[in-house]
Amino acid sequence: MAYIQKKRQYRLGLYVLIIVLFVVMFFSCSVGAADIDMVDAFKIILGKIPLVRENIDLGTISSSAMTIVWKIRLPRVLLAMLSGAALALAGTTYQGLFKNPLAEPYILGVSAGAAFGGTLSIVFGLSKVLGIGGTSFMAFIGSVLTTFVVYSLGKGRGKMSMTYLILAGVAINSLLSSLISLLMILDRTKLDRIVLWTMGSFTGASWEKVLLELIALTIGMVVIYAYSRDLNIILTGEENAKHLGVDVELVKRRLLVVSSFISAVTVSVSGIIGFVGLIIPHGVRLIIGPDHRVLIPYSLVVGAIFLMLTDTLARIIMPPIEIPVGVITALFGAPFFLYLLLKRKREDRN
Amino acid sequence: MKYFSSDFKYDKKLKKKGSGVMHGEIESKPLIYTKYLNWYYGNNHILRDIHLKFQKGEFITILGPNGSGKTTLLRNITTALKPGKGTVFLKGRDILSYSNRELARNMAVVPQNTHIDFEFSILDIVLMGRQVYLERFEDEGPEDMEVARRAMEYTNTWDLRDRPVTQLSGGEMQRVLIARALAQEADVLIMDEPVSHLDIYHQIEILNLIKMLQVKEKLTVISVLHDLNLASQYSDHIVLLKDGYVKSKGSPYEVITEKNIEDVYGVEVCMIKHPRTGLSYVIPVNDTNQRLKDHKDTKSMARFNLIK
Numbered sequence: 001m002a003y004i005q006k007k008r009q010y011r012l013g014l015y016v017l018i019i020v021l022f023v024v025m026f027f028s029c030s031v032g033a034a035d036i037d038m039v040d041a042f043k044i045i046l047g048k049i050p051l052v053r054e055n056i057d058l059g060t061i062s063s064s065a066m067t068i069v070w071k072i073r074l075p076r077v078l079l080a081m082l083s084g085a086a087l088a089l090a091g092t093t094y095q096g097l098f099k100n101p102l103a104e105p106y107i108l109g110v111s112a113g114a115a116f117g118g119t120l121s122i123v124f125g126l127s128k129v130l131g132i133g134g135t136s137f138m139a140f141i142g143s144v145l146t147t148f149v150v151y152s153l154g155k156g157r158g159k160m161s162m163t164y165l166i167l168a169g170v171a172i173n174s175l176l177s178s179l180i181s182l183l184m185i186l187d188r189t190k191l192d193r194i195v196l197w198t199m200g201s202f203t204g205a206s207w208e209k210v211l212l213e214l215i216a217l218t219i220g221m222v223v224i225y226a227y228s229r230d231l232n233i234i235l236t237g238e239e240n241a242k243h244l245g246v247d248v249e250l251v252k253r254r255l256l257v258v259s260s261f262i263s264a265v266t267v268s269v270s271g272i273i274g275f276v277g278l279i280i281p282h283g284v285r286l287i288i289g290p291d292h293r294v295l296i297p298y299s300l301v302v303g304a305i306f307l308m309l310t311d312t313l314a315r316i317i318m319p320p321i322e323i324p325v326g327v328i329t330a331l332f333g334a335p336f337f338l339y340l341l342l343k344r345k346r347e348d349r350n
Numbered sequence: 351m352k353y354f355s356s357d358f359k360y361d362k363k364l365k366k367k368g369s370g371v372m373h374g375e376i377e378s379k380p381l382i383y384t385k386y387l388n389w390y391y392g393n394n395h396i397l398r399d400i401h402l403k404f405q406k407g408e409f410i411t412i413l414g415p416n417g418s419g420k421t422t423l424l425r426n427i428t429t430a431l432k433p434g435k436g437t438v439f440l441k442g443r444d445i446l447s448y449s450n451r452e453l454a455r456n457m458a459v460v461p462q463n464t465h466i467d468f469e470f471s472i473l474d475i476v477l478m479g480r481q482v483y484l485e486r487f488e489d490e491g492p493e494d495m496e497v498a499r500r501a502m503e504y505t506n507t508w509d510l511r512d513r514p515v516t517q518l519s520g521g522e523m524q525r526v527l528i529a530r531a532l533a534q535e536a537d538v539l540i541m542d543e544p545v546s547h548l549d550i551y552h553q554i555e556i557l558n559l560i561k562m563l564q565v566k567e568k569l570t571v572i573s574v575l576h577d578l579n580l581a582s583q584y585s586d587h588i589v590l591l592k593d594g595y596v597k598s599k600g601s602p603y604e605v606i607t608e609k610n611i612e613d614v615y616g617v618e619v620c621m622i623k624h625p626r627t628g629l630s631y632v633i634p635v636n637d638t639n640q641r642l643k644d645h646k647d648t649k650s651m652a653r654f655n656l657i658k
Contacts, residue, residue: 001471001473001512002471002473002474002477002511003474003477003489004477004489004490004495005473007489099467225487226486226487229478229481229484230481232470232474232478233478233481235466235467235468235470236464236466236468236470236475236478237461237464237465237466239430239461240461240464242429242430242450243428243430243454243457243458243459243461244454244478244479244481244482244530244534245450245451245452245453245454245455245481245482246450246481247449247450247451248450289469289470290468290469290470291470291474293489
C-alpha cells in the first residue's frame with residue numbers, strides 16, 4: 001500500500017510510540033539506587049510545569065526524592081532520549097543519502113574528530129568553556145573541523161561524490177585514531193578517562209546539555225523532515241531524482257551539513273555511543289518500509305526509547321558500577337537486530 | 351520529414367555563414383532545438399556540431415553504433431550533462447536556465463537500467479512523479495492519486511500497485527517507470543534504450559505503449575534504440591549518429607538504407623520487404639559457415655590467442 005493510503009495507521013502507530021516514550025521516561029526516572037515510585041516521579045515532573053503544577057499535590061514526597069528526580073535523573077533521562085533521537089535521525093539521513101546500509105552518523109569522521117578533541121582536552125586539562133565542560137567543547141570543535149576537512153576532500157568537481165566522501169572519512173578516521181593512541185601512550189595516567197569518555201556515557205548530564213541537544217535536534221528534525229520526499233526519490237537513484245525535479249546537490253549538501261551538526265552536538269555531550277545510529281534506522285525500515293515520511297519520525301522515537309532504556313540498564317544492571325551505555329546498546333541491540341534480520345530473511349523465502 | 355529536410359552537410363555551410371537559421375524555412379518553433387551542440391570528454395570530441403530540431407508530437411529515434419554519442423546526446427538534452435559548446439533550447443529557452451523542478455514538469459525521463467533496492471510500493475514509485483507539483487511538507491492529494499491511477503491503468507500496472515518495486519521483472523519495471531513519467535504530465539518523454547534488455551514480446555509491448563502515448567496523448571518522444579528494425583517501424587524521424595556527428599536524419603525510409611548502415615556500422619546488410627506488413631527490414635549479410643571455413647586456415651593463430 002502506498003504511504004498516503006496508510007497515513008492514518010502510521011499516525012496512530014506514532015501516537016502509541018510517543019505514549020510508550022513517556023512511560024519509559026517516567027519509569028527511567030523512578031528506578032535507580034534510590035527507589036522512587038513511578039507515580040511520584042510523574043508528580044515531581046508535572047509539579048515543575050507551569051499551569052499544571054497548581055493541581056499537583058507534592059506533600060507526600062520527600063525533598064531528597066525531588067532533588068534526585070529533578071536535578072539528577074530527569075536531565076540524564078532527557079539527554080539519553082534526545083541523543084537517541086538525534087543519532088537515529090542522523091543515521092536515517094546518512095543511510096538515505098548514501099543509499100548504503102552501512103552508513104551511520106560517524107561515517108564522516110564526526111566521532112574520530114570528537115574523540116581527538118576530547119582526548120586533547122583531557123590530556124591538557126582544559127576546564128569549562130562557555131558553560132559546558134572543556135571536553136565537550138573540544139569534542140564539538142574537533143568533530144566540526146574533521147567533518148569540514150572530510151567534505152572538502154570528498155567534494156569532486158562541483159559534484160559531491162559519495163564514494164570519495166566515505167573514503168576520505170575512513171582515512172581521516174584512522175589518522176585520528178592513531179593520533180589518539182599516541183596521546184594515550186604519551187600520557188598513561190589519563191588513559192582510563194580517555195577510554196571511558198570515548199565509550200560514551202550520560203553521567204555528566206546537565207540541563208545545559210539537554211537544552212543544547214534539544215536545540216540541535218529541533219533544527220535537524222525540521223530541516224530533514226522537510227526533505228523527506230526528496231530523500232525517498234534519491235533512494236531510487238540520483239539521476240532519477242534529478243529528472244523528477246529534485247535538486248540533488250542542494251539536498252545532499254544541506255542534509256549532510258545538518259546531520260553532521262546534530263551528530264557533532266550529540267557526540268560532544270554524550271561521547272561516542274555506537275550502534276544506535278546504525279541499527280535503529282535499519283530495524284525501523286525493516287518493519288515499516290523505506291518511506292522517509294514515516295521512517296524519520298518512527299526512527300526518532302524508537303531511537304529515543306532505545307537509548308533511554310539502555311542508559312537505565314547501564315545504571316542499574318550491576319550497581320554501584322556503571323557500565324558505559326555504548327556497551328549496553330550493542331549488547332542488547334545487536335541480538336534483537338539479528339532476530340529482525342533473520343525473521344525478514346525467512347519471510348522473503350516464503 | 352519537412353523539419354529534417356536537408357542532409358547533415360548544411361551544418362558546415364551554415365556555420366561558415368555564421369547563421370543559426372535554416373535556409374529561411376518558415377515553420378513552427380521546434381519544441382527542442384540543439385544548436386551546434388558539442389561535447390568533450392577530456393580531449394575526446396564526443397559530439398560534433400549536433401544541429402537538430404525536434405518537433406512537437408513526433409517519435410524521434412536516435413540510432414548509431416556503440417560509442418557514437420547517442421546516450422551523450424540524450425543526456426545533453428536532459429541536462430544530465432552540460433554542453434561543451436552550443437546550446438539546447440526547450441520551447442525557445444536555454445534548457446540550462448530551467449530549474450530541475452521546472453524542467454521535470456516539461457520533460458520526463460526514463461533512464462537506462464534503473465534498479466531500486468528499497469521496497470517502495472509500485473504506487474509510491476509512480477506517485478514520485480507528482481513531486482514537481484507538491485510543496486514542502488505537502489502529501490499527495492486525491493488529484494495526484496487520480497493522475498497516478500490513470501497513468502498506471504494506461505501502462506497496465508495498476509494491478510501491481512501494492513507490490514514492492516524490488517520484485518519486478520524487467521518489462522514490468524519499464525512499464526512502471528513509464529507510468530511514473532506519465533504522472534509528471536510533461537509533454538516530452540525521453541527514453542534511453544527502453545527495450546534493450548527485454549525479450550521480443552516485451553519489446554513490442556513497451557514500444558506499442560509508447561507509440562500509443564505519442565499518438566493519443568500528443569507526447570513528443572525522443573528515444574535511443576539499438577534495433578534498426580524496431581526503430582524504423584515505430585519512429586517518425588530517425589537521427590543516425592556516427593563518431594559524434596549526424597550522419598543522416600529524416601524519415602526511416604530515408605535514413606535506413608543499405609549504404610548508410612554499411613557506412614555507420616561497418617556491416618554489410620541487405621534490405622528486404624516484410625512478407626506480411628510490407629515494411630522494409632534490415633538483414634545483415636553474414637555467412638557464418640564461410641567465416642568458420644576461413645577460420646580453420648588460421649587455426650594455429652587461434653590457439654596462440656587462447657594461450658595468451
